[in-house]
Amino acid sequence: MIRTTTEMTEQTCQETVCHFGPQGGLFGILTTPDESVQVKDAPIALVLNAGIVHRVGPFRLHVDLARQLARSGYSTLRLDLSGLGDSAQRTGKIDTPNRAELDVRDAMDYLEKEVGVGRFVIVGLCSGAFHAHQVSVKDDRIVGAVFMDGIVFRTLGFFLRHQVGRLLKPRFWRNAIKRRLSGGGAPDRQDAGQTLAEGEFFGEDLDKDSVVRDLESLMTRGVRMLFLYTDGYDDICGRSQFREMYGLQPDEGQLQVEYYPKSEHTFRLIENRQAACGRVTSWMAGQF
């Protein structure tokens, strides 16, 4: 294993290059806190790719999150799943439809062996949250999960609040007209394959009942969960939709839900990113 380490300017964390998986072809960066602030026996956070963005995350969200968690005493591995960022493609026969499960398992095996920590919190945005869900239900080493704009289903409440509610907002009409006038719509694509269909990120056979069963099994296992949703995510509108979707009542303990009405899906603004990173960090501190 190749390991090079750097001290960050803040002097409160170190970053280490990690290679794992088949022929060491998978790659991630482990951010560890300074010993003076390290939380004893804490799980390591694993941050998965959002879409095809490499491990730094959209607008460098994953780097900000990892370093903020380190300042609070937690370690984080931000990794590239196979075939994304700087990780190699996974070749050979794969016994699961979701290669992310294998990649994350390899990451956990590596950290268990090299760092001696066997408990993990999985963190993902968008497709990363989808993968986080799939992995969480299958591996008992996952003791916590942060799903950012993850799996959602439209509800009657969604249609009332979003579809009907937005028609009553002058800003919706203003923005729609401005987009139309500025030639809005999908951006021009020059290269075939520049866009990926939703089905390439998310399983298309997901049904609500199976997701509910998964969440209930995670609850039974004692997995701590934080769901973050943004207004910029198309299929959700308001914190109350969580209960409408899954019949589960969020609380301030094991099952926490947060909705950011002023945030874009990828946390484009610093203010939004700080809010999300701060929320995840305080959640970690409260749970572990």
Add this chain to the structure above:
Amino acid sequence: MKHHFFGNPKSQLFGVYHRPRGIASAPPRAVLICPPIGQEYIRTHWCLRLMASQMCRNSTHVLRMDYSGIGDSAGSVQTVQTLDRWISDIRIGIDRLKELSGAGTVMLVGLRLGATLAAAAARQSHDVNSLVLWEPVEDGESYLEELRTMHRKMLDLWVCKMTTPDDENVEELLGSNYSRSLIESIKAADGDFGSVIQPQLIVVPEKPVVNFVHPQPTVQKVMLVADEYNWDDLRSLETAWLRSRTARQIVDSTADMFERLNDFDALAAPALVAPTMSNLPSSSSTGAIA
């Protein structure tokens, strides 16, 4: 690929070194890739990775690097005070690549502001043998205005009325905070590629905004490519920027450039006589020699 941190131990830079595949060339050929900054850095990551992989299959040592405050390198953009910091990062990258490859000189391949920084670094370096300037930022002020316009448009189309808390110290542009001194430094940046003495290949879309002129015309070649200019399109802000055809053309052109540089003995050590681009093969180019 060798992923690693290098440079000042208190503020290290992240880089990915691609070892050449197949028979290594002698003297070694080395390319340092200088990426854009901000959101452009994220959009172009995959394209530059693929280009680096293609180059290493051409027996070339390649180092991709992240500047301070960008990508996986230490710090944040806000702590960068002037472009000199990033130019000095490139200088560190050049030394690191020479160390890894054993090359005496390196070629810089820069994209967008990375190209402008690469040109500035080349002016100060005897061990840069040539440059590829891919859609370079020719005018820092216009570049900043593009970023500001996109930022304003993004806020204007936000779901609610939104502002970003700029003050006398920082300005937020498309998700990054820039110090006022860095803003001034970017504003003052220009594409004075004529003052760069090393051979340079400029890669621009078919309808370039600027006509490139070099006092020594044989040192500069402009390659026109059939790509659209869409850096200021807000709808593309989070779209991967993929230019596989152009990247392939650049890879082929760099191989040609290395051949010619080798003819001038400019690979093993800094050239005493500057080689020119005048006889570069043009088979992979869609453009004309300026």
